[in-house]
Amino acid sequence: MTMKLFGGTTSAYVRKIKILTGALGLPVESVDDRTPEGAAALAAVSPCGKVPVLMVDGPAPLVLPDSSLIASWLWNQHGTALRAAGFDIDPTHWEDRALQMAVEVALDAAINCFYLLRDGFEDKGYVTKQGKRVETTLAWLSHRVTFTRPVGLAALSLGCALDWMVFRKVTDVARHPGLVAFGAAWAASGVGRGTEPQ
Ligand SMILES: N[C@@H](CCC(=O)N[C@@H](CS)C(=O)NCC(=O)O)C(=O)O
Secondary structure, three states: OEEEEEOOOOOHHHHHHHHHHHHHOOOEEEEOOOOHHHHHHHHHHOOOOOOOEEEEEOOOOEEEOOHHHHHHHHHHHHHHHHHHOOEOOOOOOHHHHHHHHHHHHHHHHHHHHHHHHHOOOOOOOHHHHHHHHHHHHHHHHHOOOOOOOOEOHHHHHHHHHHHHHHHOOOOOHHHOHHHHHHHHHHHHHOOOOOOOOO
């Protein structure tokens, strides 16, 4: 079985998968969709043009175009090894998934704000609304998420999302003490080491 992971080095969603495949020691070829060749290869496998996409070749070929879908597939295939590596990303942990959903709603809104403002979009309220969504969701999460082992879906997403938000300077995480504590524990754990956005 060979695997290709489409995505660049800045995406928080791609990073989630790099952390998991790295913890498993899986040989995965990275395809950077920001190069013309990578973009063409991505367009050939997925109509959505979003990353990550995991392409699995072998007796049962698969194209998985979403980080949560990929994470569930990895859990299905390698759950025992992931557990041994300190992760529990069982997709039937509904409370954890509900928190993860909130993290990713905030991340999507932050991504939206970042790119719309970078492209010079004239804000007639939509960008402000997205920015408020980031803040209310982060404030809510700040009281609910702590970093514990094994690392679950919400913690994995939040670690990657906060690092991205700091990297892109889209919010001031320091306003949320619970998230500051989470970020310190996440950094100290080394879970994301070597995959930081750059
Ligand atoms: N729900 C998706 C979100 C993926 C996503 O938004 N990826 C961003 C990069 S961080 C992307 O591909 N953006 C390109 C675009 O929207 O054109 C997942 O979990 O994989």
